[in-house]
Amino acid sequence: MDDEHEDRTREHVEDSLEQVMGLIARHKLVESLVHKQDMPRHDLVESLVHKQNLVELTKKLDDLHPADVAYILEALPLEDRLLVWDLVKAERDGEILLEVSDAVRETLIEAMDNRELVAAAASLDTDEIADLAPDLPKDVVQELMKSLDHAKRAQVESSLSYDEESVGALMDYDFVTIRADVTLETALRYLRMLGDLPPHTDKLFVVERDGRLIGTLPLKRMLVHDPEAHVAAVMSDEPVTFHPSDEASDAAQAFERYDLVTAPVVDANDRLVGRLTVDVVLDFIRDESEADLLQAAGLREDEDLFTTVWKAAKNRWLWLGINLCTALFASRVVGAFEGSIEKLAALAALMPIVAGMGGNSGSQTLTLVVRGLALNLISKENSRRLMHKELGIALLNGLVWGSVMGVVTYGLYRDIPQAVPLAMVMAAAMLLNLLVSSMAGFWAPRLIDRLGHDPAFGAHVLLTFITDSMGFFIFLGLATVFLL
């Protein structure tokens, strides 16, 4: 994409969405009117109003930035989405497919035939083709690869060979290299000859004859230094570099920390192999944080807002199934104390409070630990301190909220003979379950992290499992021992 961004703020985009929706509604109205009057299909297509509508809609779409078309496609129900998709100029298909979410991309790809897909993908850069390839039918990918020249095919294959969460999968091959022994004057002439620079270029990469990266030359410096100076004298010779196998999240943190716009990617021998840009990093960070939020609610992947009931259910069942199992286990814990509950039904009313408060306070600990792990703030040395702090908070919370609930319990059940011991059991159970849940919140993410999984996902289920089961067990156990 070039720098020629037109003036489109979000208000503008939302206006566009509304206009598109209006045009679609009008289009449908015409179609349904015609349908009612049993006008032959042929006449309909010829009808002036109908044509005008579609022309207007097409024009509107042509004027929009690919990212804005993507936004409109996301916001439209499936049927309308495919109508709009049909009207988008074929040469923009590739760019737009890159911009939409995975779930919506799937619906668009389903609506295209192989020839269209090959054409759409062929218009893209090699790193973008690699982004798209996993979502394309196998035969489309094969045909696509055949259409590429040797160098490009190698780039696509190399991009595809890296793990999705690695720098290699995010990098592009769009950079300008220069030699260290030329003058800035020569370099400037070379750029003028190129005529255009890749998007986001803020620096040139300075390489040796064998491809080894020895420095970077920021455009800024080219502009302000004497043209007679040599690149070697002006370049930055210790740039931040990445390896293709580096974790993308580490690279993202480096971009944030060192305020980078682009950075070279080098192999083990310091040979330049690619380039990482801030726009890709930005998308990565946004995707990661969205994935965290979705996963926390047990949505396995991004879900098209207007997907079918069936697809959505499949996306959500794993989570509900796991939760049903943990809930069943907790239910059996309660079941073991059915005798006690029959004697004192108040226990049934109070037990969810003990479990719930444990879950809430444990998830506060858990959230801080997950964040600490993600930022690499938790080490062997400081982890004991952190644990003591969390235990201290749980103790304080247990004393405070336990006392509150003791008093409330007494107030609620002051008419039954066991009111005082019930209140004391309630207070003690709250305290104990808060201590248990702080330790569960502290250890669950670290355990899951050590097993190599994403703590943000499994840790919450594990925590709820522990706080519910233990909450019921502690409260009903104490009550059975001391009250009955």
Next chain:
Amino acid sequence: MDDEHEDRTREHVEDSLEQVMGLIARHKLVESLVHKQDMPRHDLVESLVHKQNLVELTKKLDDLHPADVAYILEALPLEDRLLVWDLVKAERDGEILLEVSDAVRETLIEAMDNRELVAAAASLDTDEIADLAPDLPKDVVQELMKSLDHAKRAQVESSLSYDEESVGALMDYDFVTIRADVTLETALRYLRMLGDLPPHTDKLFVVERDGRLIGTLPLKRMLVHDPEAHVAAVMSDEPVTFHPSDEASDAAQAFERYDLVTAPVVDANDRLVGRLTVDVVLDFIRDESEADLLQAAGLREDEDLFTTVWKAAKNRWLWLGINLCTALFASRVVGAFEGSIEKLAALAALMPIVAGMGGNSGSQTLTLVVRGLALNLISKENSRRLMHKELGIALLNGLVWGSVMGVVTYGLYRDIPQAVPLAMVMAAAMLLNLLVSSMAGFWAPRLIDRLGHDPAFGAHVLLTFITDSMGFFIFLGLATVFLL
């Protein structure tokens, strides 16, 4: 910051943290040894080992990028953190204060006297001073403002006058302007005269004599176009611009969509007032997504990992208090059915499953709706469709999981006389509560959004309140009517 980033990947930073921790440990060991031998304090300070240690630590810190020092400060317990902070060169204090999280910044500022604070802040740009000002003591801010010249003071005041979540609060005043009627040659000479360009400069801002922005000139184009060409002929005349009052999150979305590095900020009369850069946008996006995660767990603000128990508890109490109230309400719902539970204690064991499944499935709906609202994907036109889809999923889930639980319930309680009706009540209650919770998940965030609050925070509490209370009510209510 200049582009001279040295080669520091995350592994490197973590090594640094370990080295710093090692040096601190050694330092403490020496101090404690000396302390045990009752060596007078003066001798200690003079002792060679002691000195050497601190010199080594200081040198290590001086070599690190401010962002890396910030990372180390975050990872150290309070006492060690202040030791390190003392050794950091005073002229870097300001930059580092900007990089640390709010919670850690507070601890560092507490350890500094007013003179140090004024000096630290005075070394910063005006937009950075404005970022820091809310965390500084009032008299420090006053003294600081007095030390600034008129233009800078005006900039700080203007930055402070904007809402924290607006473009005005994020923009800086660090840009290079140029007139449209000069040649690129002249422009290049002007840049060479300036000698250095502000960080992230990827384009110059083209303004009229009265300060109105009429276009932007990407550095890339300056480099590749004929130097004889006029700025007016080469510039991009429809740049994406922002207003200071625009919401920062909208601007962040525009940066993502249009892959921007910098963008001009203009007032209502198109006069250039500031500049937005991608590094600030990146930090904003990261902060927002962290705040979302923290808020979801009821942490009111970012918490220093090593804060005191007391401070942490204050940060967490509001949430626990609110949850206690909702849990108490749900408990009273159960309390209303104590008679039924006394007769059939199995109800107590089964009721948490109905409430829990409602909560889980409702939070899936809620998460998608919150995301749709944040991305402005939900409009009047499509909201009905979305609601029908969610109801459809709830119906399907209710039938599936309700049947599963019906069978399981029968299996567990086949020995009691009410086994069959109990299983049917369970299945019906699951279905009904899943329908209720899907509507709660759909409407709660929209209601809170319309009331002008952040749906990510309050919506979850409201949802749990509804799914728990309704879950208990539906299940125990049906059981009372049909079983007893």
